[in-house]
Every structure is written in structure tokens, then in C-alpha cells.
Amino acid sequence: xxxxxxxQLELLGQVLISGILLGGLYSLIGLGxxxxxxxxxxxxxxxxxxxxxxxxITFWAFxxxxxxxxxxxxxVFPLMFLLGVSVQKxxxxxxxxxxxxxxxxxxxxxxxxxxxxxxxxxxxxxxNYRSVPVSYAxxxxxxxxxxxxxxxxxSFSYPFLVAFCIxxxxxxxxxxxxxxxxxxxxxxxxxxxxxAAALMxxxxxxITYITFGLGxxxxxxxxxxxxxxxxxxxxxxxxxxxxxxxITILGGLGDIPGAVLGGLVLxxxxxxxxxxxxxxxxxxxxxxxxxxxxIFMPRGLLGRGRA
Amino acid sequence: MSRKNxxxxxxxxxxxxxxxxxxxxxxxxMFILSLLWIVLGQSWNLLGGYTGQISYGHAAFFGVxxxxxxxxxxxxxSPSTAWWGLLFGGLMAALVAAxxxxxxxxxxxxxxxxxxLALSEVLRLVAVNWNRLTNGAExxxxxxxxTQKTYYYYIVFALAAVNLGVIRWVMRSxxxxxxxxxxxxxxxxxxxxxxxxxxxxxxxxxxAFFTGAAGAFYMNYMGFIDPGIVFSxxxxxxxxxxxxxxxxxxxxxxxxxxxxxxxxxxxxxRVWVGSGHLLFFGVLIIAIxxxxxxxxxxxxxxxxxxxRRLRGAEAVA
Numbered sequence: 330x331x332x333x334x335x336x337q338l339e340l341l342g343q344v345l346i347s348g349i350l351l352g353g354l355y356s357l358i359g360l361g362x363x364x365x366x367x368x369x370x371x372x373x374x375x376x377x378x379x380x381x382x383x384x385x386i387t388f389w390a391f392x393x394x395x396x397x398x399x400x401x402x403x404x405v406f407p408l409m410f411l412l413g414v415s416v417q418k419x420x421x422x423x424x425x426x427x428x429x430x431x432x433x434x435x436x437x438x439x440x441x442x443x444x445x446x447x448x449x450x451x452x453x454x455x456x457n458y459r460s461v462p463v464s465y466a467x468x469x470x471x472x473x474x475x476x477x478x479x480x481x482x483x484s485f486s487y488p489f490l491v492a493f494c495i496x497x498x499x500x501x502x503x504x505x506x507x508x509x510x511x512x513x514x515x516x517x518x519x520x521x522x523x524x525a526a527a528l529m530x531x532x533x534x535x536i537t538y539i540t541f542g543l544g545x546x547x548x549x550x551x552x553x554x555x556x557x558x559x560x561x562x563x564x565x566x567x568x569x570x571x572x573x574x575x576i577t578i579l580g581g582l583g584d585i586p587g588a589v590l591g592g593l594v595l596x597x598x599x600x601x602x603x604x605x606x607x608x609x610x611x612x613x614x615x616x617x618x619x620x621x622x623x624i625f626m627p628r629g630l631l632g633r634g635r636a
Numbered sequence: 637m638s639r640k641n642x643x644x645x646x647x648x649x650x651x652x653x654x655x656x657x658x659x660x661x662x663x664x665x666m667f668i669l670s671l672l673w674i675v676l677g678q679s680w681n682l683l684g685g686y687t688g689q690i691s692y693g694h695a696a697f698f699g700v701x702x703x704x705x706x707x708x709x710x711x712x713x714s715p716s717t718a719w720w721g722l723l724f725g726g727l728m729a730a731l732v733a734a735x736x737x738x739x740x741x742x743x744x745x746x747x748x749x750x751x752x753l754a755l756s757e758v759l760r761l762v763a764v765n766w767n768r769l770t771n772g773a774e775x776x777x778x779x780x781x782x783t784q785k786t787y788y789y790y791i792v793f794a795l796a797a798v799n800l801g802v803i804r805w806v807m808r809s810x811x812x813x814x815x816x817x818x819x820x821x822x823x824x825x826x827x828x829x830x831x832x833x834x835x836x837x838x839x840x841x842x843x844a845f846f847t848g849a850a851g852a853f854y855m856n857y858m859g860f861i862d863p864g865i866v867f868s869x870x871x872x873x874x875x876x877x878x879x880x881x882x883x884x885x886x887x888x889x890x891x892x893x894x895x896x897x898x899x900x901x902x903x904x905x906r907v908w909v910g911s912g913h914l915l916f917f918g919v920l921i922i923a924i925x926x927x928x929x930x931x932x933x934x935x936x937x938x939x940x941x942x943x944r945r946l947r948g949a950e951a952v953a
Binding site: 437444451452567609619623 | 690692739740742743745746747749750751753754755757758761762764765869870874877881909913914915917918919920921922925926929
């Protein structure tokens with residue numbers, strides 16, 4: 330193998346690795362959104378803003394109390410759960426049955442909520458870009474591969490790798506929770522048929538609170554994991570809301586395993602696209618795939634979601 | 637002309653006289669912005685309020701209209717070519733809308749809304765990255781044709797009046813009834829023989845044309861645009877929805893009431909709060925949805941007829 334080919338392979342391998350690692354975080358963001366979409370049948374357009382809130386919690390925990398971002402997950406997860414429960418209980422549930430000309434009232438409400446959250450952050454924390462300067466931010470692990478006489482050296486960013494693993498653990502716990510526990514079964518039943526679930530004695534209102542809480546907690550965890558590798562500012566939510574709905578549609582609406590796949594696909598598409606096509610259009614690839622999937626595979630990549 | 641129509645013309649006549657009463661540039665600026673937002677609100681209302689197709693990405697048409705004008709001026713010689721932008725900006729926006737509609741009307745409800753949002757973001761990224769055509773993130777700058785705000789006032793007034801007239805005319809003719817039928821029940825409308833895709837597209841084209849023309853006016857008036865301003869989701873797309881909802885979706889004067897309140901409130905908060913003034917709009921959106929789900933005009937003025945209609949619906953059910 331010539332050194333040129335080896336160099337190309339090295340680049341490709343590196344791009345795939347960073348795509349998959351990023352995709353793991355995207356999956357976590359998508360899981361929360363997909364869960365909410367499955368049960369409430371609404372698109373949460375404040376999803377990215379919820380993540381922004383979690384990122385600021387992590388940031389302040391680190392700055393004020395020197396709490397490591399990965400440890401602060403223990404604070405972020407319950408706090409975001411409570412925030413999610415309150416949003417569903419005090420904002421979304423009351424407008425569910427209002428009589429209106431415009432459809433999608435709840436979705437528009439989440440738009441308003443997103444504006445409130447990002448502008449509160451702007452007011453209190455200013456528009457400055459901030460970061461969490463952890464000691465391991467640029468730590469990398471190298472992996473040398475011998476291939477046809479050439480050495481291909483691949484690098485893994487340590488914080489991305491940790492984030493990927495924690496995301497995997499959280500995702501797996503969610504599957505076990507949904508599959509094995511009573512509450513998990515109730516959530517799945519409510520997602521399948523809300524009225525039937527109510528007739529079976531499930532308190533569907535309580536289930537919607539828990540679902541939104543879980544969705545917020547999951548995206549909050551993604552925010553905490555993103556902090557060591559990304560910067561944060563009040564308007565960071567918007568692009569991530571877009572990513573979240575792209576992931577959810579890619580996976581098929583309400584399809585939980587699909588959301589994981591959707592996240593990985595988006596991560597790979599962005600990383601491949603920005604290296605091989607154009608860096609400037611990095612964010613456009615997700616949208617283009619999104620529209621193509623909506624048109625040609627409206628039930629998601631796995632073909633199991635609701636069309 | 638009946639007396640009712642004459643009374644309806646009174647506020648229009650009053651608005652026409654404003655520049656004769658005041659030459660204060662700041663006040664005129666506020667009135668010009670209000671009229672611009674009336675055009676935007678009314679255009680969104682045609683597609684969202686009357687036809688029931690909620691678009692989260694109308695900034696796409698606003699931006700295309702503005703950029704068409706800006707590029708025309710940059711490639712032409714005199715800034716007077718900019719006024720042709722009102723026509724060509726609108727037409728370009730309608731052309732883009734034809735494509736967006738062709739793609740997005742295969743989808744319904746929230747999926748339609750989100751796909752328009754996605755395509756509008758793609759257009760923003762194109763405007764940022766296609767440097768040779770759009771001058772990229774730097775934006776387009778030119779010296780506006782007039783220094784007197786009075787001219788702009790009458791131009792945007794004419795745009796708003798034509799917009800209102802066209803929408804009233806459409807809503808009173810056959811397609812207008814089709815739009816309402818599609819909003820109430822698309823499958824039902826389809827089964828009655830309405831080509832729903834065609835009429836949704838018609839509604840989108842008219843809406844996009846006027847949104848594009850408003851974008852062209854914005855370019856002419858402000859003299860500066862960049863992708864972050866004219867393709868903004870938060871500042872254009874979402875605010876168009878807010879203006880319509882505030883006044884009342886699917887009402888004749890709702891968008892106008894909403895636009896005037898929107899400009900008033902945003903000025904007050906821009907002066908008082910400074911950064912983060914959008915906070916109030918977030919609260920406002922939430923409050924409207926919870927307390928006035930049909931907007932100010934929709935809830936207060938129309939309360940009686942709505943109650944009657946509701947009672948009728950209950951009797952049928």
C-alpha cells in the first residue's frame with residue numbers, strides 16, 4: 330500500500346471515528362425528543378434550549394464549586410427532570426384541550442418557551458461565549474494500526490470518548506427502564522394508545538409529566554457531556570433543536586432505537602460532509618437528509634415510526 | 637359602496653394622513669415598521685390562518701426577496717433599480733416557494749412545518765456560503781434612494797393595501813373557500829373534489845410573493861442585509877407567527893392589530909431592557925396561547941359569533 334492511500338485511509342478512519350463519537354451525543358439528544366414525541370405527539374421546539382440550561386448548570390457547578398462535568402450529571406439529571414415535569418404540568422397540559430383556529434398550539438408554546446429560556450440566559454449570563462476548562466479537554470488516546478506495511482494512526486478525543494460511553498450507558502438504562510419497569514411499560518402503553526391506556530387505569534397525565542421530565546433530563550445529560558468539548562452561549566439551543574428534530578425524523582417518530590440510529594447517521598453525515606464536501610455547509614447536510622427522508626421514507630430509516 | 641365599507645375605509649384614510657401630521661423621523665420609522673409587519677402578518681395569515689398550513693420558515697421568502705433586490709442593485713448601476721425588487725423579489729420568493737411547496741406539501745401538519753423550517757435554514761446557509769453571489773456573511777450594503785421617510789411610508793402603505801386587497805379578494809372568491817375547507821378537514825376537502833395540493837400551493841405562492849416583496853422593501857429601506865438578519869428563524873419566521881397569533885389568526889384585522897402591538901411592545905422593551913428583549917415575546921407567546929388562543933381580535937370582537945358557532949356545532953354533535 331502506498332503512503333498516499335494510507336494517508337487517505339487514515340483521514341477516512343478519523344472522520345468516521347469523530348462522526349460516530351459525535352453521533353453518540355446526538356443520539357442522546359434525539360432519545361429525549363423521540364420519547365416526548367412518542368407519548369405527547371408533539372415536537373418539542375425548546376429541546377435545544379433545555380440543553381442550554383443544563384450546559385449552564387454544569388458550567389456554574391464547575392466554575393463556582395469545581396464540580397467535574399461528569400460528576401455534575403448527578404445534579405443536572407434530577408434538576409432537568411424537575412424542570413421538564415413543571416413545563417409539562419404547568420404549561421403544556423393546560424393548553425392541550427383549548428379550542429383554537431390554529432393547530433399545533435403546544436408546539437408553538439414550546440417555541441415561546443425556547444425564546445424565554447434563551448433570553449433569560451442572555452439577560453443573566455450575557456452573550457459571552459464560555460467554556461468549561463477541564464484539564465483533560467484536549468487529551469487524546471492514540472491507536473496505531475498496522476495495515477499492508479503502513480502504520481495508520483487514529484486518535485480518539487478523551488472527553489468525546491467518555492461522553493460516548495456515558496451516553497451509551499444512559500441509552501441502555503432507558504431501554505431497560507422502558508422494557509422492564511412498570512412505569513416504563515405505562516409510558517409505552519400511553520405512547521401506543523392514550524385512551525386505551527387511560528381505560529386500563531393508567532394515570533396518563535402523570536405519565537406525560539414523567540415523559541417530559543425524562544426527555545428534558547436526557548437532553549440535559551447530553552448538555553453536561555457536551556460542556557467539556559464545546560463552548561456555550563445563550564443562543565446555542567436553536568441549532569441543537571434543529572438537530573434533535575432531524576434525528577427524530579430520521580429514526581422514525583417515537584421510535585426509540587431509531588433515534589439512536591438517527592443520531593449516529595447525523596453525526597456521520599456532518600463529519601463526512603464537512604471533510605469531503607464543504608465545511609461551510611456542515612449544518613445543511615442534516616437538513617437535506619432530513620427532507621429526503623421525510624419524502625422518501627416518511628416512517629424513518631428503520632421504517633417503524635408513525636408516518 | 638355600502639356604509640359598512642365606508643366605515644372600514646376610515647382608518648385607512650387616517651393612516652394615509654399620518655405623514656402630513658408628523659415629520660418626526662423616529663415616529664415615521666415606527667409606522668413604516670408597523671406597516672411592514674402588517675404585510676408580513678397578513679401574508680403568513682393567508683397560509684397559516686386561513687389555509688391551516690403552519691410555516692416555521694417564512695424567513696426563507698423574506699430573505700430571498702431581500703437578497704434578490706440587493707443582488708440586483710449590486711450588479712446594476714443606480715439604486716433606483718432596487719424598486720424593481722418589490723416585483724422581482726416577490727417573484728423570486730414565489731419561485732422558491734413553488735419548489736418548497738413541491739417538496740413540503742407531500743407532508744402534513746408538524747412535518748410540513750418542520751420541513752419548511754429545514755429548507756429555510758438551508759437557504760440561510762447558502763446565503764452565508766455562496767460568497768460570489770451574496771457577499772457571504774458580510775451582507776449587502778447600499779445607500780438608500782431617499783433620505784425622506786415619507787416616500788418609504790407611502791410605498792410600504794401601498795404594499796400593505798394591495799396585500800390586504802388581494803387577500804380579501806382571494807378569500808371572497810372560490811379558492812378562498814377551498815382554503816378554509818382544507819384547513820377544516822383536508823381529507824374531506826379532497827373527497828369533495830378539491831385539488832388540495834394545488835390550492836395549498838396557490839395559498840403558499842401568494843403568501844410567499846408578498847413576504848418576498850416585504851423583504852425587498854426592507855432591503856430598500858434599511859440599505860443593509862445579512863443572512864443572519866433576513867433568514868432569521870427567531871426574528872422573522874417566529875415573529876410572523878407571533879404577530880398573527882397576537883392579533884388573531886384567520887381574522888381580517890388580526891395581523892394589523894398584532895403588528896402594531898408587536899412594534900410598540902418591541903420598542904418599549906428594546907429601550908427598557910436592551911439585551912434579551914425577546915424574552916418578553918416568549919412570555920407573550922405563552923400567555924396568548926394559554927389565555928387568548930384565538931388572538932385579540934379573534935377572542936374579543938368575534939366572541940359572540942364564535943359562541944353561536946360553537947353552540948351550533950354542539951347541536952350537530
